[in-house]
Amino acid sequence: xEPDLPSAQRVLAEQPYSVLLGTRLVAFEETSxxxxxxxxxxxRQQHGFAHGGVIxxxxxxxITFAAGTVLGPDLVTAGISVEYVRPGVGALLxxxxxxxxxxxHSAVMRCDVTAHDNHEDHDGAGRLCAxxxxxxxxxxSQQPLGSVR
Amino acid sequence: xEPDLPSAQRVLAEQPYSVLLGTRLVAFEETSxxxxxxxxxxxRQQHGFAHGGVIxxxxxxxITFAAGTVLGPDLVTAGISVEYVRPGVGALLxxxxxxxxxxxHSAVMRCDVTAHDNHEDHDGAGRLCAxxxxxxxxxxSQQPLGSVR
Amino acid sequence: xEPDLPSAQRVLAEQPYSVLLGTRLVAFEETSxxxxxxxxxxxRQQHGFAHGGVIxxxxxxxITFAAGTVLGPDLVTAGISVEYVRPGVGALLxxxxxxxxxxxHSAVMRCDVTAHDNHEDHDGAGRLCAxxxxxxxxxxSQQPLGSVR
Amino acid sequence: xEPDLPSAQRVLAEQPYSVLLGTRLVAFEETSxxxxxxxxxxxRQQHGFAHGGVIxxxxxxxITFAAGTVLGPDLVTAGISVEYVRPGVGALLxxxxxxxxxxxHSAVMRCDVTAHDNHEDHDGAGRLCAxxxxxxxxxxSQQPLGSVR
Numbered sequence: 001x002e003p004d005l006p007s008a009q010r011v012l013a014e015q016p017y018s019v020l021l022g023t024r025l026v027a028f029e030e031t032s033x034x035x036x037x038x039x040x041x042x043x044r045q046q047h048g049f050a051h052g053g054v055i056x057x058x059x060x061x062x063i064t065f066a067a068g069t070v071l072g073p074d075l076v077t078a079g080i081s082v083e084y085v086r087p088g089v090g091a092l093l094x095x096x097x098x099x100x101x102x103x104x105h106s107a108v109m110r111c112d113v114t115a116h117d118n119h120e121d122h123d124g125a126g127r128l129c130a131x132x133x134x135x136x137x138x139x140x141s142q143q144p145l146g147s148v149r
Numbered sequence: 150x151e152p153d154l155p156s157a158q159r160v161l162a163e164q165p166y167s168v169l170l171g172t173r174l175v176a177f178e179e180t181s182x183x184x185x186x187x188x189x190x191x192x193r194q195q196h197g198f199a200h201g202g203v204i205x206x207x208x209x210x211x212i213t214f215a216a217g218t219v220l221g222p223d224l225v226t227a228g229i230s231v232e233y234v235r236p237g238v239g240a241l242l243x244x245x246x247x248x249x250x251x252x253x254h255s256a257v258m259r260c261d262v263t264a265h266d267n268h269e270d271h272d273g274a275g276r277l278c279a280x281x282x283x284x285x286x287x288x289x290s291q292q293p294l295g296s297v298r
Numbered sequence: 299x300e301p302d303l304p305s306a307q308r309v310l311a312e313q314p315y316s317v318l319l320g321t322r323l324v325a326f327e328e329t330s331x332x333x334x335x336x337x338x339x340x341x342r343q344q345h346g347f348a349h350g351g352v353i354x355x356x357x358x359x360x361i362t363f364a365a366g367t368v369l370g371p372d373l374v375t376a377g378i379s380v381e382y383v384r385p386g387v388g389a390l391l392x393x394x395x396x397x398x399x400x401x402x403h404s405a406v407m408r409c410d411v412t413a414h415d416n417h418e419d420h421d422g423a424g425r426l427c428a429x430x431x432x433x434x435x436x437x438x439s440q441q442p443l444g445s446v447r
Numbered sequence: 448x449e450p451d452l453p454s455a456q457r458v459l460a461e462q463p464y465s466v467l468l469g470t471r472l473v474a475f476e477e478t479s480x481x482x483x484x485x486x487x488x489x490x491r492q493q494h495g496f497a498h499g500g501v502i503x504x505x506x507x508x509x510i511t512f513a514a515g516t517v518l519g520p521d522l523v524t525a526g527i528s529v530e531y532v533r534p535g536v537g538a539l540l541x542x543x544x545x546x547x548x549x550x551x552h553s554a555v556m557r558c559d560v561t562a563h564d565n566h567e568d569h570d571g572a573g574r575l576c577a578x579x580x581x582x583x584x585x586x587x588s589q590q591p592l593g594s595v596r
Contacts, residue, residue: 016193017200020169044165051166052213052226053206060201077201078404078433081230081379081528083555083580085548100578101532105438106376108530110557110578131547131557131580133530135376137435140403227553227582230379230528232406232431234399249429250383254587255525257381259408259429280398280408280431282381284525286584289552314491315498318467342463349464350507350524355500362499375499379528 003028003069011065011073018061021054025065031099033065038092039115050088050129055113056080059132062097063109067136070102080134088129090115105138152177152218160222167210170203174214180248182214187241188264199237199278204262205229208281211246212258216285219251229283237278239264254287301326301367309363309371316359319352323363329397331363336390337413348386348427353411354378357430360395361407365434368400376404378432386427388413403436450475450516458512458520465508468501472512478546480512485539486562497535497576502560503527506579509544510556514583517549525553527581535576537562552585 008028012018021043027034035058037043045051064077097111110133114126157177161167170192176183184207186192194200213226246260259282263275306326310316319341325332333356335341343349362375395409408431412424455475459465468490474481482505484490492498511524544558557580561573 011195014195015200016191017202018194020191021202042165042169045167046160046163051164051206052209052229053166053170053202056205056209056229056231057200057202060205064201077233078376079230079232079406080201080205081228081580082205083228083582084226085555101575103438106435108377108532108578128548131555133528133578133580135433135530137404140401227525228555230431232433234406250426252587255584257383257429257526277399280406282379282429282431284381284582286553289550309493312493313498314489315500316492318489319500340463340467343465344458344461349462349504350511350527351464351468351500351504354503354507354527354529355498358499358503375531377528377530378499378503379526380503381526382524 003030008065008068021057023061028065028069030069031066033062033069033097035062035065035095036092039088039090047087048089050093052084054093055084055088055130056082058093058095058113059111059130059134062095062111063132063134064136066097066099066109067107070099071105071107071136071138075136075138078135078137080132082130082132084130086115086127086129088113088115090117090127092116092119093129094126106135108135109133152179157214157217170206172210177214177218179218180215182211182218182246184211184214184244185241188237188239197238199242201233203242204233204237204279205231207242207244207262208260208279208283211244211260212281212283213285215246215248215258216251216256219248220254220256220285220287224285224287227284227286229281231279231281233279235264235276235278237262237264239266239276241265241268242278243275255284257284258282301328306363306366319355321359326363326367328367329364331360331367331395333360333363333393334390337386337388345385346387348391350382352391353382353386353428354380356391356393356411357409357428357432360393360409361430361432362434364395364397364407365400365405368397369405369434369436373434373436376433376435378430380428380430382428384413384425384427386411386413388415388425390414390417391427392424404433406433407431450477455512455515468504470508475512475516477516478513480509480516480544482509482512482542483539486535486537494534495536497540499531501540502531502535502577503529505540505542505560506558506577506581509542509558510579510581511583513544513546513556514549514554517546518552518554518583518585522583522585525582525584527579529577529579531577533562533574533576535560535562537564537574539563539566540576541573553582555582556580
């Protein structure tokens with residue numbers, strides 16, 4: 001299956017929550033995706049940093065899109081785990097997720113969330129805000145969406 | 150330290166991200182907090198469910214507010230871990246977090262996120278959407294906000 | 299499927315690692331299992347406490363046995379997450395795991411690890427050492443054991 | 448603080464649990480450590496693979512030793528999160544942990560656990576068995592060991 005960035009960007013655009021946050025899908029390759037959000041007032045918590053919920057959303061969505069590059073689009077996120085290491089401060093947050101292992105029905109991803117001061121900052125100069133990992137599973141065909149007990 | 154619901158609701162109102170999501174703080178007692186969000190179109194992903202990022206935001210914010218009832222307001226969220234078990238579908242999502250253990254500088258919380266069909270649904274009849282846990286730490290006084298390397 | 303304690307105890311006895319640690323399966327009911335280890339010198343780290351690896355082993359094994367009560371014996375542990383809250387000191391450690399949600403192919407469990415000073419200590423008087431959760435999956439029949447890439 | 452491999456190996460040797468498992472500390476450098484275990488019958492579960500508890504022990508101990516290279520020896524492991532991706536089969540398991548971020552009182556590490564068929568296998572040819580991360584904290588001086596409530 002050939003990952004297709006424009007198709008994946010259309011899927012992102014069909015997520016009202018991602019549109020609300022202003023998320024961009026900037027890369028979508030086999031085993032690897034990158035999401036970005038330009039930080040605005042609406043993303044913040046009371047100290048002026050990006051809310052931890054924005055960071056955890058980025059981990060959740062980046063690992064799920066990355067899983068989609070190897071499992072296809074019909075999947076569910078099983079879970080995520082995130083360690084926050086630095087406040088999210090800067091012009092934008094970037095979430096880079098990569099598949100570390102997968103089978104036909106399950107994929108495990110790692111994700112780094114970094115803060116950057118400008119958009120040309122592509123070469124690892126960003127500040128690490130959080131590390132995460134997670135798992136996604138294909139939806140079992142015998143079970144309609146939402147049927148887990 | 151006496152947890153004060155109106156004060157904590159003011160803190161929530163100072164979080165632009167929480168205002169964006171329409172989050173309500175409905176309980177704030179020693180070791181225990183409850184947040185709610187009325188699910189709207191803007192909270193959804195492409196299948197019509199609440200986005201996983203809304204659920205992880207609820208875990209992050211609920212455990213942090215719960216930590217605040219025992220550690221005070223000057224704290225940082227260290228990390229969270231979430232397992233999604235059921236799609237977030239219904240009129241509202243509720244996140245109930247409780248402190249399971251704490252010292253003067255660290256607290257560990259568990260959190261359940263449930264979906265409900267109406268606001269009177271307080272007696273555990275909701276559908277479990279996710280389980281999570283996490284840790285919060287007091288900010289070390291010798292380190293200004295944001296100084297972790 | 300009717301959970302059978304003696305059969306599950308035989309499975310535990312077929313795990314050389316569990317025999318090495320001296321683990322006992324003391325309860326095995328639908329959605330719920332309890333493992334115990336009498337703490338000895340061999341379980342310790344350099345400060346005299348149970349090694350964190352004993353606690354994480356208990357979370358891993360307890361959640362997996364609990365998953366077995368609803369998924370059957372042919373399963374794999376997908377992952378675990380553990381927060382340590384108190385040193386493991388006492389006569390024994392007890393790990394109680396319960397299934398919080400499951401489908402036909404996936405189960406999510408929570409687990410508490412507590413320390414106790416004696417074996418009659420069954421009514422929650424133990425000291426909480428760690429909280430955890432995890433997920434187990436049935437092994438897909440089309441994939442032989444060990445075939446994940 | 449200059450990490451000292453022989454001193455760290457002495458600490459490992461003072462952990463009865465690590466001696467029981469036959470763990471070796473093969474590298475101990477600033478931000479980075481490597482532990483190894485030669486797989487024997489006693490490490491196995493009922494299918495002949497390394498028990499998940501051996502893998503979680505390796506994540507726990509590797510991340511803690513890695514934290515020690517930047518925080519010093521007086522620390523506690525706060526928590527770990529592990530995703531298992533492949534059964535632990537082979538001559539040995541290797542756990543490589545690296546500090547991804549730290550302050551004076553807290554460190555966050557990632558850890559890869561790989562299986563290898565021989566000891567000369569140092570150049571990444573091993574099979575990835577699990578990915579993990581975790582956090583360690585310095586023990587607060589005002590609190591005696593074991594005083595967390």
